[in-house]
Amino acid sequence: MIDQMTQSLARIRFVLVETTHTGNIGAVARALKTMGLSRMELVAPRQPPDAEALARASGADDLLERAGIHPSLTEALTGCRLVIGASARRRSIEWPLLEPPECARRLLAEAAEGEVALVLGRESSGLTNEELARCHFLVHIPTDAEFSSLNIAAAAQVLAYEIRRCARESGGERLTDSPRNLASAEEMEGLFGHLAETLRHLGFSDPEQSRSLMRRLRRLFNRARPDRVELNILRGILSAAQGRKRPGRFARSGETPETAANPASEL
CATH class of the missing domain: 3.40.1280.10 (SPOUT methyltransferase, trefoil knot domain)
Structure with missing residues (x-):
């Protein structure tokens, strides 16, 4: 063709x-x-x-x-x-x-x-x-x-x-996106569980008392349809927010953990 x-x-x-x-x-x-x-x-x-x-x-x-x-x-x-x-x-x-x-x-x-x-x-x-x-x-x-x-x-x-x-x-030719390795349903459930846990840890909201919040967040991430790499990034951010990662671990020479974690503090 x-x-x-x-x-x-x-x-x-x-x-x-x-x-x-x-x-x-x-x-x-x-x-x-x-x-x-x-x-x-x-x-x-x-x-x-x-x-x-x-x-x-x-x-x-x-x-x-x-x-x-x-x-x-x-x-x-x-x-x-x-x-x-x-x-x-x-x-x-x-x-x-x-x-x-x-x-x-x-x-x-x-x-x-x-x-x-x-x-x-x-x-x-x-x-x-x-x-x-x-x-x-x-x-x-x-x-x-x-x-x-x-x-x-x-x-x-x-x-x-x-x-x-x-x-x-x-000729039947169409523009197509490269195939994406989308997160599976169980991986998405893992994200939502991690997200609910982080919200409680941060004191932002208790998902048990605000079910509509989690429904909205589910709708947001389901609409985005993240792939596995994106999902791992999101879960890494949640882990950092929970304190599971050492603050300032990427500090450059001369920086303190506080300024590395919050560059705006130097302004």
Whole structure:
């Protein structure tokens, strides 16, 4: 399944049209590589990738090196079975409009069969109507109407993330926490018994006379679900509070047991 996802991602090309700033080219390369995408095509950029592009790529130099430079959008789209254009503004002409998640689903579905492209326009004006006419769909990132300007690299990152999220979801890939060695029920009962004993020893409360206190404490620690290491730490603290550990046993040179046990006393 991972190989299939990799193959599909490799068939998705991001096409940048007449990019003005080379730094944006590098930033897009970085955005793509972080999401496992590797294809970038440039249409008549103001300047080819330079030192600034390399600096902004931050390790995605290989994408810059492989990026094709084309005189026209037609050449950059050669062989593509699906083309989706990205635009920050709505068009007066009715055009099939997608949000980023649906855009990602369509690109991946078609990439299983062949080459596809996502086209990003100029930083200042986006895609022309003539360029849009070469696209099957238009994708729009729903930004705040009061400030809708989105840098081309930021837009590429949003769209690249949606593509990867959709690919992981279709492949059944999920983020999972490392397995925890949770404390058992009997170990938790040992903690609660130790806690009740310590509360009596400290004169904080008599659990026999305040059953609701122990119920609340049980609920607190059961909600936290400590692992065995955490439970041992808690019981060590309780033992120290009961005086079962020598005060100041970690005192540094020149410290007294009292100041080691209570650093605030030196203030």
